[in-house]
């Protein structure tokens with residue numbers, strides 16, 4: 001955004017999200033890449049994120065999530081309020097996002113899956129990194145209902161990443177792990193062990209003053225697919241590990257995968273509240289309103305390349321006020 005456009009953008013934003021607004025846009029990121037990745041076109045690279053952060057710093061008032069959630073409830077949000085969140089605990093959050101947060105003076109919450117810290121690889125990344133390394137030619141994926149697939153070019157690999165991710169996401173965790181390990185063996189290569197943060201990086205984010213570390217379970221299960229006791233352990237053990245790592249209480253939580261009723265239920269929202277968290281976020285798409293359950297705040301993923309498109313999206317989101325909730 002050129003300098004002269006910034007006051008105009010701020011004027012539009014503050015007209016749409018005035019002081020005392022009952023609307024809170026919460027942004028959801030996962031990774032940020034050094035360079036664009038043709039296998040993950042929806043993942044922003046560092047230039048795209050800088051563009052979005054510059055727009056946020058110029059036209060919005062980015063707040064810490066638990067404070068914004070409380071202000072939303074009380075009808076005390078400042079004009080142009082917004083929040084930034086990252087899910088899972090990727091190392092690039094430390095290496096690439098933190099310098100941007102510092103540069104633009106933006107606070108964020110990073111939800112960390114503690115079981116994958118220090119060298120782990122989440123199933124979705126196992127799929128991406130394995131498909132990247134598979135030799136060209138035919139591959140039999142009938143075990144997960146995808147039949148015989150041909151790998152020829154980048155487009156066929158990208159399509160395979162999407163189809164495989166969808167096909168294995170809801171498999172029983174043991175089966176999913178076995179399938180992914182076998183796929184990886186078939187590629188004949190090793191998975192990267194530096195995608196997620198280590199303990200030291202989590203601590204340094206927390207100590208930076210710009211990042212709150214939020215809960216995201218130990219092993220990223222679909223909570224609705226495991227029993228209540230297991231779900232409670234996933235939430236509490238993750239909370240305790242974060243507190244041990246950072247020396248600070250974890251205040252906010254994000255449900256893995258996050259779709260209301262499909263991935264978590266009202267029972268999990270209750271467990272999260274009883275565990276002492278102050279608020280929680282889902283992946284239901286929308287802008288949070290004062291009518292929202294503070295333990296099921298909706299979010300959305302910004303995919304815009306330019307600051308102007310990004311601001312336009314933020315404006316449009318003000319009309320998405322009826323996201324789904326688990327009841």
Ligand SMILES: [Zn+2]
Nearest residue numbers: 087088256257
């Ligand atoms: Zn996640």
